[in-house]
Amino acid sequence: MLVRIVKMSFEASKIELFLKNFHKNKQHIRNFEGCKLLxxxxxxxxxxxxxxYSYWESEKHLNNYRNSVLFKEVWNNTKIYFNQKPEAWSVSKIESLP
Structure with a gap:
């Protein structure tokens, strides 16, 4: 399992616009093939x-999402609100305790 962590910082006046875009697309992202959790x-x-935090079956699944029309639309409507460069990490999940 691969976990993709993305840190984003927004202008305070743009947070509601970001959240509106996120809520509009969250089910599409979560239902993308290979996405297990968002x-x-x-x-x-x-x-x-x-x-x-998005959990993916494999790096291939994540890359398929990152190369999709959905990702391009979501990202293009997100990055315009940033006040700092985003940071991202892909990590391997080793253990999780409920």
């Missing part, structure tokens, strides 16, 4: 910072 988290000390 989370959106907000920093408790800086409400302009958000993290997405």
């Amino acid at each position: 989370e959106l988290n907000q920093d408790i000390n800086n409400p302009s910072i958000f993290f997405t």
